[in-house]
Amino acid sequence: MKKLDELKAMNPADRKRAIGDLLMNNAMFIIIAITILYIWIRVPSFLSVTSIINIMNLTAAKLPIALGVGGCIILAGTDISAGRQVGLAACIAAGLQLTVNKLFPGLAVQPIPLALLAVIVVGAVIGLVNGFCMAQFKVHPFIVTLSTQLIVYGFILMFLQFGTNGGQTLSGMSEGYRDFISGTLFKVGTAKVPMYVLYSIIITAVVWVIWNKTAFGKNMFAVGSNEDAANVSGVNVKKTIILVFMMAGILYAITGFIDAARIASVNATTGLNYEADAIAACVIGGISFVGGIGKVSGAIIGVLLLQVIFVGLNFLSVDANLLYIVKGLIILVACCIDMRKYLVRK
Amino acid sequence: MANNESVLLRMEDITKVFPGVKALDGVTVEVRAGTVHALMGENGAGKSTLMKCLFGVYHKDGGHIYLEGKEVDFKNSKDALENGVAMVHQELNQALTRNVMDNMWLGRFPKNGPFTSEKKMYDATMKLFDDLGITVNPKAIMSTMPVSQRQMVEIAKAVSYDSKVIVFDEPTSSLTEVEVEHLFRIINMLRDRGCAIIYISHKMAEIKRISDDITIMRDGKWIATHPAADLEMADIIRLMVGRELTNQFPPKTNKPGETYLKVENLSGMYNKLDNVCFEARRGEVLGLAGLDASGRTEVLESIFGIRTRKSGTITLAGKPCKNRNSGESIKNGFAMLTEERRATGIFGVRSILENTVISSLSRHKKFGPLLGMKTQVEDTQKYIDAMHTKTPSQHTQIRSLSGGNQQKVIIGRWLLTEPEVLLLDEPTRGIDVGAKYEIYQLILDLANQGKTVLMVSSEMPELLGVCDRILVMSGGKLAGEVDARTTTQEEIMTLAAKYA
Structure with a gap:
């Protein structure tokens, strides 16, 4: 209401500009709203209960990786190794949960906590390497994660060659693991809400607390906003950068751990291009490449809207190849709109 | 003409x-x-x-x-x-x-x-x-x-x-x-x-x-x-x-006490700072004068541990302080206001609140590592009020404030760390007369509370008006020390040119 009064008080030229700014700053949401409306009119079942629950489930599955990437973007960095890290975690989790294990012949199904711990440790170590190179040698995050992305992919390919597997897709994971992840949490009509939605909610809550209620979280925003000032203000900048990337690595690992059971089949392409979706989601949700800006709620909204679009385009039977073009355009347009917000107006 | x-x-x-x-x-x-x-x-x-x-x-x-x-x-x-x-x-x-x-x-x-x-x-x-x-x-x-x-x-x-x-x-x-x-x-x-x-x-x-x-x-x-x-x-x-401001400087009421801070053999690893030794008393405002690039800033930043020292010992109240990085220096009771506010002071896109509490987060730990919001808001408000900072709210981005108000927020940030020694590098740069006076008053108040203030300034009248003693730097060396009450600008300039 206060905004409205301000608008009324302005002279016509300023009002026109203010309204224009308002539209531009929210352009992404407006475009998405129009898209949803259009798809809904074309295919009404798009907004049926089953479809909505499906979108929610997909959102829950993609949220941890988006939160991980979000932290890196808040540091004014990025992480393009995210997708491959998800893939490696999925391979390891699957490898420890196969009923007939060709990777490690004779290895029985391992306890679920052990598998989870294993992927978390691997994720944390990769995050440590990423963070260390950035903090210690000041290498640009793009270069660091470009390199680790290749290295991790190499590990995935080698891992899949273990034993007598010969690079084949891993499937046939233990009942217990699949139930733990994809078992029914509750049902809405005939639509199932799986267990991993609960885990995703817990993880999101934990990340929210870390970002907003701990010194580490405050330091992360400070380093992203002005690294030099943070250094003067008593923030341990190196430690902060390393911890952010380690946290990201752990979140990717959890995403992979969920995905292996959710999709129930893992191969070398698992996790491919996940980082693109995650980065797009963050940018749509207002986690800015300017650094120091972003909220957990933004990441949630970003992932949700992106999934709505993807599911919607499926409903329209859009060519899968076209989907890539749409994704690319979304990232590009979202970034353009976002940068416009933080431009110093001259 | x-x-x-x-x-x-x-x-x-x-x-x-x-x-x-x-x-x-x-x-x-x-x-x-x-x-x-x-x-x-x-x-x-x-x-x-x-x-x-x-x-x-x-x-x-x-x-x-x-x-x-x-x-x-x-x-x-x-x-x-x-x-x-x-x-x-x-x-x-x-x-x-x-x-x-x-x-x-x-x-x-x-x-x-x-x-x-x-x-x-x-x-x-x-x-x-x-x-x-x-x-x-x-x-x-x-x-x-x-x-x-x-x-x-x-x-x-x-x-x-x-x-x-x-x-x-x-x-x-x-x-x-x-x-x-x-x-x-x-x-x-x-x-x-x-x-x-x-x-x-x-x-x-x-x-x-x-x-x-x-x-x-x-x-x-x-x-x-x-x-x-x-x-x-x-x-x-x-x-x-628009109001009477009879003096440019507030009256000096602080009374320097016993020797408090000792700096010996301070030399820089990657700068020309060379064997600087001095002492400062409790409740004293010690000025650092000199030409640009004479090493004034380096003295402060080396003491604070954000520049690498080749040698040097820092002793506070008889206790040696390592000050290897800013975090350690803050724990030892030091605070540092840097020269370039925009580059090394403010977190532009973050709020007044976050800019205020960033150096004193440990004060707000409530449950283990979790921070309480209430005390953060209180601390921020306390320094908005105390410094007369003009801001629409605590949640305003700091970059939208004027330079003087940004400076007040950052000073508030440092006061919250409860420092014993304040290292102020050009504390009044780009600030208007009214706000300058307030900052001078604050410096003297801090000295009155028994804190030690080291202050770098390029404005000679400011040093003469606020400080007790002035150290003059020249070419990375300490060229001399003068009494602010009896010295003249000419004497300081002569010393400043000694090794330049």
């Missing part, structure tokens, strides 16, 4: 409205050819907004601008430059990884056919520098040069456009006394050539020296224009603040 007394630039009845604020309210200023016209006012008085309207950075809502009698309406600063109106900005915007001449001729490189000509560029730069008496290598990379030299390049660039009107926005804020003299020679030369100069500054003494006319603004309004000769410093201050 002035060869043409006619009005060169006339800004008439300029009005600019931002949502909720009238930033300029019918301001009229006339600048005559061959004169220096000073524009004065507190931060937020509308000086910068007026200049931005002149250069078309802002679109003015009302009024007219006449250049040599013809109405003009510049669309952007390039348009203004091409019509002979140039500006030397307070905050330098330069391509730091490129060399001097690339910066000078950016956007208008001299060419040989389709190719840029290094030689023409070099010759033109040298000619200009010779003309202005600037001794800067045109091929030096910007980032390797001290701020003051970069400032000179910026001035040369403005001159190179054959400008008729040149605006200087706080040109001396990063210059030393010697360089200020040089700048004044350049300005006088431009004046003799018949240029109209608009000079924006907070420094009274130099305004009195350099300007012919003074216009004073307050709260977006024109207050007065007088010949500089008719105005006393007290008049200017009174007109600027």
Whole structure:
């Protein structure tokens, strides 16, 4: 209401500009709203209960990786190794949960906590390497994660060659693991809400607390906003950068751990291009490449809207190849709109 | 001296409205050819907004601008430059990884056919520098040069456009006394050539020296224009603040006690700081004077541990302090206000609250590592009130505040760490008179509470007015120590030149 009064008080030229700014700053949401409306009119079942629950489930599955990437973007960095890290975690989790294990012949199904711990440790170590190179040698995050992305992919390919597997897709994971992840949490009509939605909610809550209620979280925003000032203000900048990337690595690992059971089949392409979706989601949700800006709620909204679009385009039977073009355009347009917000107006 | 007394630039009845604020309210200023016209006012008085309207950075809502009698309406600063109106900005915007001449001729490189000509560029730069008496290598990379030299390049660039009107926005804020003299020679030369100069500054003494006319603004309004000769410093201050401010400095009431901080053999690993030793007492304000790049800043930053030391011991109340990084120094009771607020002080996109509490987060730990919000809000409010910071709310982005208010937030940040020793590097840079007085008062209050304050400043009167003793740095060495009550500016300048 206060905004409205301000608008009324302005002279016509300023009002026109203010309204224009308002539209531009929210352009992404407006475009998405129009898209949803259009798809809904074309295919009404798009907004049926089953479809909505499906979108929610997909959102829950993609949220941890988006939160991980979000932290890196808040540091004014990025992480393009995210997708491959998800893939490696999925391979390891699957490898420890196969009923007939060709990777490690004779290895029985391992306890679920052990598998989870294993992927978390691997994720944390990769995050440590990423963070260390950035903090210690000041290498640009793009270069660091470009390199680790290749290295991790190499590990995935080698891992899949273990034993007598010969690079084949891993499937046939233990009942217990699949139930733990994809078992029914509750049902809405005939639509199932799986267990991993609960885990995703817990993880999101934990990340929210870390970002907003701990010194580490405050330091992360400070380093992203002005690294030099943070250094003067008593923030341990190196430690902060390393911890952010380690946290990201752990979140990717959890995403992979969920995905292996959710999709129930893992191969070398698992996790491919996940980082693109995650980065797009963050940018749509207002986690800015300017650094120091972003909220957990933004990441949630970003992932949700992106999934709505993807599911919607499926409903329209859009060519899968076209989907890539749409994704690319979304990232590009979202970034353009976002940068416009933080431009110093001259 | 002035060869043409006619009005060169006339800004008439300029009005600019931002949502909720009238930033300029019918301001009229006339600048005559061959004169220096000073524009004065507190931060937020509308000086910068007026200049931005002149250069078309802002679109003015009302009024007219006449250049040599013809109405003009510049669309952007390039348009203004091409019509002979140039500006030397307070905050330098330069391509730091490129060399001097690339910066000078950016956007208008001299060419040989389709190719840029290094030689023409070099010759033109040298000619200009010779003309202005600037001794800067045109091929030096910007980032390797001290701020003051970069400032000179910026001035040369403005001159190179054959400008008729040149605006200087706080040109001396990063210059030393010697360089200020040089700048004044350049300005006088431009004046003799018949240029109209608009000079924006907070420094009274130099305004009195350099300007012919003074216009004073307050709260977006024109207050007065007088010949500089008719105005006393007290008049200017009174007109600027709209209230009596009889003294520039608060009375000194602090009483230095026993020796508290000892610094011995302080030498820098990657700078020329050489074997600096001194002591400071409890409740003492110790000044650090010297030319630019004399090592003043390095002394503070080395003590605070954000510059690598080659040697040096720091002892506080008999207890050795390692101060290997800022975190450790804060724990040991040190606080450091850095020189470049925008580069190393503020977290621009974050809120006042976050900017305030960032160095004292451990105070707010409630459950294990979890921080409580209530105490953060209380602390922030306490220092907004104590420092009289003008801000719409605690959640405002700090970058939207004026320089003086940003400085107050950062001082609040440091006071929250409950420091025993405050290292203040140019604490009043780019801040208006009223806010300066408040900061002086605060420094003296802190000393009265028994804290030790080390303060670097390029403004000699400030050091003389606030400090008890002054250390003079020269060429990375400690050149001498003087008593602030009995010394003179001449004595300090002599010491400052000792190893320079």
